[in-house]
Amino acid sequence: MAASSMTSPLCTWLVAACMSVTCGADHSTCPSMFSSSKRHSKWTRSRTRVLSKCSSEFQRGLISSLCGSSIQGLMSSCLAFEPCHEYYSSKGLSSTGFSSLFGSNNVPLNRRQRRLNRPPRFGEAMAVAVEPAREVAIKKRPLTKQRRVVVTGMGVVTPLGHDPDVFYNNLLEGVSGISEIEAFDCSQFPTRIAGEIKSFSTDGWVAPKLSKRMDKFMLYMLTAGKKALADGGITEDVMNNLDKRKCGVLIGSGMGGMKVFNDAIEALRVSYKKMNPFCVPFATTNMGSAMLAMDLGWMGPNYSISTACATSNFCILNAANHITRGEADVMLCGGSDATVIPIGLGGFVACRALSQRNSDPAKASRPWDINRDGFVMGEGSGVLLLEELEHAKGRGANIYAEFLGGSFTCDAYHMTEPRPDGVGIILCIERALAQSGVSREDVNYINAHATSTQAGDLKEYHALIHCFGQNTELKVNSTKSMTGHLLGAAGAVEAVAAVQAIRTGWVHPNVNLENPDEGVNTSVLVGPKKERLDVKAALSNSFGFGGHNSSIIFAPYK
DSSP: OHHHHHHHHHHHHHHHHHHHHHTTOOTSSSSSSTOOOOTTHHHHHHOOOOHHHHHHHHHHHHHHHTTTHHHHHHHHHHTTTOOOHHHHSSOOOOHHHHHHHHTSSSSSSHHHHHHTTOOOOOTOOOOOOOOOOOOOOOOOOOOOOOOOEEEEEEEEEBBBBHHHHHHHHHTTTTOOOEEOEEESSTTTSSSOOEEEOOOOOOTTTTTTTHHHSHHHHHHHHHHHHHHHHHTOOOHHHHHHSSSGGGGEEEEEEOOOOOOHHHHHHHHHHHOOGGGGGTTTTTTTHHHHHHHHHHHTTOOOBOOOOOGGGGGGHHHHHHHHHHHTSOOOOOOEEEEEEESSSSSHHHHHHHTTTOOOOOTTTGTTOOOBBBTOOOBBBBOEEEEEEEEEEEHHHTTTTOOOEEEEEEEEEEOOOOSSSOOOHHHHHHHHHHHHHHHHHHHHGGEEEEEEOOSOHHHHHHHHHHHHHHHHTTOOOOOOOOHHHHHHHHGGGHHHHHHHHHHHHHHEEEEEOTOOOOSOOOOOGGGBBBBOOEEEEEOEEEEEEETTTTTTEEEEEOOOOO
């Protein structure tokens, strides 16, 4: 017992001595703890001489340990030595001094000893006391087979329809969902068009009381989420048999409840008493996922991610990761935004980001076309039902596709402009391929981010050619040419389009691509009509303000 109690002080003394020895070769540049002050007493100088004599007995072992790779090695060497006889018998180390060195609190210290034991002043060297390393027993997780993630349900609320099949059929036919804004008077704005949802009902999906209070982004999200469950065959009986502790919701928003927040500001102009008590919770981006989880009783992972227009892809990949790690068996994931309101339109107009082709709304969004003049804002929501493969098979679910993986990177360049060299996008795609175990040759369909902006379209196109230019089967299209840019919801809606391409064997056209920009090879782009394609692996890109890049990959389930 006594021996063990002295281990730590002994190591303290040895390490201090060790540092004094190793620094002794050059006192001018590496002062020891015993030579840091001219005011030290004769007792201190005597101890220094004693330590110098002691050092020859253990210098080699200590220095080799000190220069080694770990503290454990130093400790094992230190504990093999004891102070020499001359150290014990030196004048300065009486029984009192020795006891104080080894931590006894029972013997009073005299004035000289108190001065020597004071904390170092600013600029003085101080010896470091090192405790022996404690071994920590780490329980390793048993090796398990990689859990596969599949898509078993989809839900959408978009300008092209609120059912995945209706939505995709409209895409295949080249129908545009972009039109003049009708929700408010925008005659004073230079942009008066959007991918606006004209008719929408929450009947049967959201309680009437909540429907009146919630922001539209939450209503779109709740509706699309519940439609994804219905599409995935999650009936009441199936729901009752789910382990709700392993069911989660991860649906984000790029902008959140802008309408609720704007209404609160207008009410505040009159009086704070006029403000809606729900204005704060219904404006935050996380509350949609939280409300959906409350409605379903799902107690697994629940939060939201907001990375501007890359939001949905971030949510989908993180949701899949929760499943592969065994933290969830079922996840609802995607994104939702509703910014076709005065403050939303005005904000993007101020950024000079929007198309002003008001006279021909259906022709306004034209990715890769030389006459493009900005993106067209849209609204809506997309939600995927992701499920662990064995869990899905166990309940007899209809499997639409398999989620293989993805990646994120950051341009670290500019708030709104893409990096000129495209390195961030290339790195993101390459990491997504590596993470999912897919070769470049196997990716033969890409749903591009392509928003119809001058810089963004070309930077992404060049990155795609860099990564997949040797793939003669590659086909690329942009859903935004018909829906407009749904901001935080865009990635999820486009993921639904990618899964539908896998299911149907058809890829939708690129509308309005009449005069391709210089350097754009149209052979890799889908033409003005839908095309047949046996999709091997589909990659979907989403990029957001702030330089957020994301790529996710789906493939047929085999």
